[in-house]
Amino acid sequence: MIDSLLKKIDELNNPTVVGLDPTLEMMPGSLKANLFEQYGKTPEAVGRIFTAFNKEIIDSVADIVPAVKPQIAMYEKYGLEGLKAYADTIRYAAEKGLIVIGDIKRGDISSTAAAYAAHIGGTDIEGEEFDLWQEDWITVNPYLGVDGIQPFIDACNKKDRGIFVLVKTSNPSSSQLQDIVVDGHTIYERVAELVEEWGRQSMGTLGYSRIGAVVGATHKEQGEKLRKLMPQTFFLVPGYGAQGGTGADLRGFFDKEGRGCIVNSSRGITAAYKKDSRYGDKVGEAARDAALAMKNDLR
Amino acid sequence: MIDSLLKKIDELNNPTVVGLDPTLEMMPGSLKANLFEQYGKTPEAVGRIFTAFNKEIIDSVADIVPAVKPQIAMYEKYGLEGLKAYADTIRYAAEKGLIVIGDIKRGDISSTAAAYAAHIGGTDIEGEEFDLWQEDWITVNPYLGVDGIQPFIDACNKKDRGIFVLVKTSNPSSSQLQDIVVDGHTIYERVAELVEEWGRQSMGTLGYSRIGAVVGATHKEQGEKLRKLMPQTFFLVPGYGAQGGTGADLRGFFDKEGRGCIVNSSRGITAAYKKDSRYGDKVGEAARDAALAMKNDLR
Numbered sequence: 001m002i003d004s005l006l007k008k009i010d011e012l013n014n015p016t017v018v019g020l021d022p023t024l025e026m027m028p029g030s031l032k033a034n035l036f037e038q039y040g041k042t043p044e045a046v047g048r049i050f051t052a053f054n055k056e057i058i059d060s061v062a063d064i065v066p067a068v069k070p071q072i073a074m075y076e077k078y079g080l081e082g083l084k085a086y087a088d089t090i091r092y093a094a095e096k097g098l099i100v101i102g103d104i105k106r107g108d109i110s111s112t113a114a115a116y117a118a119h120i121g122g123t124d125i126e127g128e129e130f131d132l133w134q135e136d137w138i139t140v141n142p143y144l145g146v147d148g149i150q151p152f153i154d155a156c157n158k159k160d161r162g163i164f165v166l167v168k169t170s171n172p173s174s175s176q177l178q179d180i181v182v183d184g185h186t187i188y189e190r191v192a193e194l195v196e197e198w199g200r201q202s203m204g205t206l207g208y209s210r211i212g213a214v215v216g217a218t219h220k221e222q223g224e225k226l227r228k229l230m231p232q233t234f235f236l237v238p239g240y241g242a243q244g245g246t247g248a249d250l251r252g253f254f255d256k257e258g259r260g261c262i263v264n265s266s267r268g269i270t271a272a273y274k275k276d277s278r279y280g281d282k283v284g285e286a287a288r289d290a291a292l293a294m295k296n297d298l299r
Numbered sequence: 300m301i302d303s304l305l306k307k308i309d310e311l312n313n314p315t316v317v318g319l320d321p322t323l324e325m326m327p328g329s330l331k332a333n334l335f336e337q338y339g340k341t342p343e344a345v346g347r348i349f350t351a352f353n354k355e356i357i358d359s360v361a362d363i364v365p366a367v368k369p370q371i372a373m374y375e376k377y378g379l380e381g382l383k384a385y386a387d388t389i390r391y392a393a394e395k396g397l398i399v400i401g402d403i404k405r406g407d408i409s410s411t412a413a414a415y416a417a418h419i420g421g422t423d424i425e426g427e428e429f430d431l432w433q434e435d436w437i438t439v440n441p442y443l444g445v446d447g448i449q450p451f452i453d454a455c456n457k458k459d460r461g462i463f464v465l466v467k468t469s470n471p472s473s474s475q476l477q478d479i480v481v482d483g484h485t486i487y488e489r490v491a492e493l494v495e496e497w498g499r500q501s502m503g504t505l506g507y508s509r510i511g512a513v514v515g516a517t518h519k520e521q522g523e524k525l526r527k528l529m530p531q532t533f534f535l536v537p538g539y540g541a542q543g544g545t546g547a548d549l550r551g552f553f554d555k556e557g558r559g560c561i562v563n564s565s566r567g568i569t570a571a572y573k574k575d576s577r578y579g580d581k582v583g584e585a586a587r588d589a590a591l592a593m594k595n596d597l598r
Contacts, residue, residue: 021411024424024425036425041424041425041426041427042424042427043422043424043429043431045424046424071407071411071414073405073407073411073412073414073415074411074414076414076415076417076418077414077415077417077422078417078422078424078431079386079422079429079431079432080379080382080383080386080431083379083382084379087378087379105405105406105407105440106372106404107404107440108370108372108404109468109469109470109473110470112320112370112372112373113372115370115372115373115375115376116372116375116376118375118376118377119375123342123376123377123378125323125340125341125342125344125345125377126323126335126340127340128340128341130342130378132342132377132378132379133378141404141406141440141442142442142476143440143441143442143465143468143476143477144465144468144470144472144473144476145470145471145472145473145474145475145476145477146472146475147470147471147472148470148472166442166443169408169442169443170408171408171409171443171444171446171447172444172446173443173444173445173446173447174408174443174444175444176444176445176493177441177442177443177444177486177489177490178442178444180479180481180486180489181481182479182480182481187476187479187486190476190479191476194475
C-alpha cells in the first residue's frame with residue numbers, strides 16, 4: 001500500500017489528500033432541506049446528507065487526487081447512523097479508485113489495540129474473513145507505547161496496508177506534551193525515532209515503510225528536522241490551509257525527489273463553495289477548483 | 300456524576316467496575332451455536348451474542364457493583380453490528396441502574412475532539428437534542444494537549460458527566476513514553492498535574508472532580524505517588540487480576556477515607572465461568588461469585 005500510494009501520487013503529480021470531515025454547517029441548504037424533509041431531524045437524515053455530500057466531492061476530485069481522509073469523529077458524533085455514513089463513504093471512495101486514510105487516532109493496550117487493528121487487518125468470525133471498515137491506512141496514537149502499536153504493525157504487514165502514528169500534531173497545544181525536552185530532545189523526536197525503528201519491519205520497495213507519521217504543517221522547522229530523523233517514514237501532513245500552513249512552508253517535509261508526504265486539506269476543499277457565491281450550491285465544482293489550486297501551490 | 304459515582308460506591312461498599320470486553324473465545328459454546336445457526340457466521344450474530352452475554356452479566360451483578368465499563372474496541376472490531384451491541388449494552392446497563400464508563404480512549408484536536416465529546420455531551424441536530432451513545436463517563440487520550448481535552452471538559456460540565464484521562468496505563472510498554480523523566484519528573488506526572496489542574500473547573504460537592512485519571516493497578520509505587528499529586532482526582536484503575544494487580548497493591552491508590560478509586564476487572568469476572576467446570580455455562584452465577592470475591596479482596 002505504501003508503494004501504491006507513492007505511485008499514485010507520482011502518477012497524478014499531486015500529494016494531496018482531501019479530508020472528508022463533514023459538519024451540518026458545511027452542508028448546502030438545499031441538500032439539508034431535502035433530506036430533513038424526508039427523514040426528519042434525525043441522525044439517519046444527517047448520515048444521508050453526509051454521504052450524498054461526500055459522494056459529490058469524491059466524484060469531482062477522484063481523477064486529480066490520490067486519496068481521501070474521512071475523520072471518523074465527525075460521523076461518530078451522529079451515532080450508528082453517522083458511522084454508517086463513514087463506512088458508506090469509504091466504500092464509495094474505494095470504488096472510485098481512491099486510497100482511503102481513516103483518521104481514527106485509535107490507541108490502546110495490546111489485546112485492545114489488536115481489536116482496533118481490525119480497521120485495516122480485517123475480522124475473522126469462526127474462519128470467515130470480513131473487511132468491515134475497509135480503510136487502506138489509519139492514524140494511531142502512540143501514548144501507550146509499542147505494545148499498543150505492534151498489533152497495528154502486524155495488520156499492516158499481513159494486509160499490505162499502513163498506519164500513520166501521531167508524532168507532531170498541528171494544533172496549538174500539541175506542544176504541552178509533545179514538545180517537552182528530555183536530554184536535548186523533544187518527546188515528538190523520541191516518538192519519531194520509535195516510528196522510524198518500527199518501520200524497519202514494514203518496508204515497501206520504494207524506500208518508504210508502511211509505518212508513517214502524522215506531522216503537522218503548522219510546524220515548519222520541526223517538519224524539516226523530522227524528515228532528517230525519519231528518512232524512511234512517509235508523512236501525513238494535516239494543518240494546511242485552514243490551520244495556517246502554506247505550500248512554501250512544507251518544502252522541508254519532502255525528500256530530495258519531492259516525495260515522502262501527503263498533505264491534507266479538509267474545509268479548504270470541501271467547503272470551497274462557501275467562499276465564492278458564484279458557485280451557489282455547486283459543491284463539487286468548487287472542490288475541484290480548490291484541489292487544483294492546492295496542487296499548484298504544492299508544486 | 301462524580302457525586303453519584305462516589306455515593307453508589309459507598310452505598311454498595313464496593314469500588315469495582317466490571318469490564319465488558321467480550322471476545323468470541325470468551326462466549327459459551329451453547330450461546331454461540333444458537334445464534335450462529337440463526338444468523339450465520341456474521342457480524343450480526345456476533346453482535347447478538349455479545350449483547351446476550353453482557354445482559355446476563357449485568358443481571359447478575361447490577362445489585363452488587365456500581366458500574367460497568369464496556370471497551371468499545373471489542374465491538375468496533377465487528378463493524379456497525381458490533382457497535383450496535385455496544386450501544387445496546389450501555390442502554391441495558393443504564394436501565395438496570397448501573398453507571399457506565401465507555402472505554403473509548405478518544406483524543407484529537409479541538410474541533411474534532413468536540414465531535415467525539417458527543418459521547419457524553421450529546422448531539423444537536425437543528426435544535427433537536429440526541430443522546431446517541433449514553434455513556435456517563437468516557438476515557439480520553441491526552442497526547443494532543445489541552446485544546447484536545449477542553450471540549451470533553453465542557454461536555455462534562457454541561458451534562459454533569461465525567462472523563463478519565465490516561466495518565467499511567469497498565470501495559471508493560473506504557474513506560475516508553477509515559478515514564479520519560481524531565482527535570483526530575485516523569486511525563487505521566489506532568490500529565491497528572493495537568494489533569495488535577497483541569498479538574499478545578501469541574502468539582503463535584505464531595506471533594507472530587509469530574510475530570511478523573513486512568514492509573515494502572517500494575518504500578519503500585521506510582522499509584523501512591525499519583526494519589527498525593529492528584530488529591531482531587533478520582534482514579535479509574537485497570538490491570539487488576541488478569542494483568543497482575545492485587546487488592547493489597549492498591550491501598551495507596553485510595554485516599555484516607557478509602558475513597559478515590561474504582562477498580563476494573565474484565566475477564567476475571569466475565570470469564571470466571573471458564574475457570575471452574577462446575578459452573579458449566581452459568582456465566583452470570585460465576586460472574587457474581589467472582590465480583591463478590593473481588594469486593595472482599597478490595598476491602
